[in-house]
Amino acid sequence: MxxxxxxxxxxxxxxxxxxxxxxxxxxxxxxxxxxxxxxxxxxxxxxxxxxxxxxxxxxxxxxxxxxxxxxxxxxxxxxxxxxxxxxxxxxxxxxxxxxxxxxxxxxxxxxxxxxxxxxxxxxxxxxxxxxxxxxxxxxxxxxxxxxxxxxxxxxxxxxxxxxxxxxxxxxxxxxxxxxxxLPTTIHTVALQIHKHKGSSSFKNGYSDILWMLGTAFLTVMILEGMFNAMLSHIINIQIAEESATYFFIGAASLAGILQAVRWGSLPFLTPRVGSLVDKSKMKPFVLFVFMIMATLSLLIISLDIPLLIWLPFLIVHLLISSSVTTIVDTMVSELASKMSNQVKIMTVFTIIADLGAALGPILGYTFEQLFGIRNVLVVCAIIILFLSIRWLLLGKFNKHSSFLNQKNHSIALDRN
CATH class of the missing domain: 1.20.1250.20 (MFS general substrate transporter like domains)
Incomplete structure (x- = not known):
């Protein structure tokens, strides 16, 4: 270990x-x-x-x-x-x-x-x-x-x-x-999948993969690509609309400080979030809870409220976003571990995530010019909300999901 x-x-x-x-x-x-x-x-x-x-x-x-x-x-x-x-x-x-x-x-x-x-x-x-x-x-x-x-x-x-x-x-x-x-080699492609009575089907596994890839694309695009690229801009708007005159630090400096707080906290936060996912028998529900928190924090950030009240919610949102990323990464990896073509699945996952990260800044600034940043944040919150509801329904009703069936695929590594 x-x-x-x-x-x-x-x-x-x-x-x-x-x-x-x-x-x-x-x-x-x-x-x-x-x-x-x-x-x-x-x-x-x-x-x-x-x-x-x-x-x-x-x-x-x-x-x-x-x-x-x-x-x-x-x-x-x-x-x-x-x-x-x-x-x-x-x-x-x-x-x-x-x-x-x-x-x-x-x-x-x-x-x-x-x-x-x-x-x-x-x-x-x-x-x-x-x-x-x-x-x-x-x-x-x-x-x-x-x-x-x-x-x-x-x-x-x-x-x-x-x-x-x-x-x-x-x-x-x-x-x-x-x-x-680091090990010299890793074995990733020679997996054999054996079905047992009551285990999830191959079809259901791929259905879960498609939902996870869609979730990964949208969460990375909104919570990482779009929000990170627009962070200093969002802060600048909030500072400009702040009625108090005592706030003197610039938006770029403040964005850097907040990101430093975020990244400095992650080594302590994300392993604990990952352990929570490991211990849970209802992984879709864990994802649902964190996505609901991301929805609420996005909605609060979209409000025109005093800066000293607004900033703590912004920090919480950054930490929640990193937690969602860890949960999604873990769930995709778990599904891939049950499949015979791990490299292909993880390759597609990285492509989807990169596409979301690349499109996020472009779409964010484009829609901000058309509709205003607060409306963009509300729409993003609604998208995350719909995704969270989908995962709640998956956890509650889909008894055949490979995430919920704890006696799913039996896997043996072929060392040849």
Missing amino acids: ENKKSSIVAVALITAICLAGDSMLYIVLPTHWKEVGLVSLVEVGILLSINRFVRLPLNPIIGLFYSRVNFRSGILLAVLLSGITTLGYGFAEKFELWVVLRCVWGFAWSLFKLGAFLLILQLSTDSNRGKFMGTYNGLYRLGSLLGMLLGGFLADIYGMKVISLFLGTIAFLSIPLIYKY
Whole structure:
């Protein structure tokens, strides 16, 4: 158990170290874009989103890669590419070179993300899958905390090149963790499924997968892609409408502080949420409860209320969003563990999640211009509410669901 947990912690920390360079850009590029050879903020927006779009066609290739190349080599390649791209940020002076670097990072991130999901899938059981997924989700986001805090501070003092060299070098220093803690290979495709009397059917399993993929797409699009991209904008609107004049901190600074609080809390929060999912015999109901909380927090955030009352609800919403992500990741992984084509299912899941993350900012700002941010938040709350009701009904009435049937597929690993 400890060796398995060490591997999960190691891949999360390696990912965090390499993620710092990417996260740094979200703070530094909007203010230092002239320094690195860009000509407009439009180019900044393209560069901060193109790595997400490039992952959509790349994810199937990554799935094929992991079915043919050993796991350790995949993570090593991801580290090397992330280190090179982060170093490159300090020397790139043309938009075209920046595009190449961001596309290469997108490839590296897909290696990290799908590789981690497949590792958790192999090392976990139904009794600890949620805890492992929560541990991974909580720890790898420390990279965002590191990149944004150090990035903003060091870039203002020393410039873009220094912080890029620093974070790029740190990425390479994570390589020893690969050889000490990560397994050389993982077995993911050779699963045999045997049906027992009363077990859920193969058809029902895929029905659950489709619902989970739809839920993943919408929750990532709304709670992660859209809300994270619009966080400082939402705060800025609330500050502008605040009648009190004593609030002096800027929206961008406040958004950074709130995200720091969020990511700093995740290593303690998400493993506990994952353990709650592991222990529950009604996983759809757990998802329902957290999605209801997300609905309520979205509705409260949409209100024009005093800022000092509004901000705590915003922090709670950020933490709930991360909890929903962990629950969805865990439930998809559990379903995939019962199927014969794990790599394909997890590949499709990463594609769906990346698509949601990429579309979220675009749709959010587009609809905000048309209908106003408060109406957008209310509509998002309604969408999450309908999803939560669907999962409540699944948990209450669908007795054949593979999530509810605790004596479902009997699975044997084929080691040949």
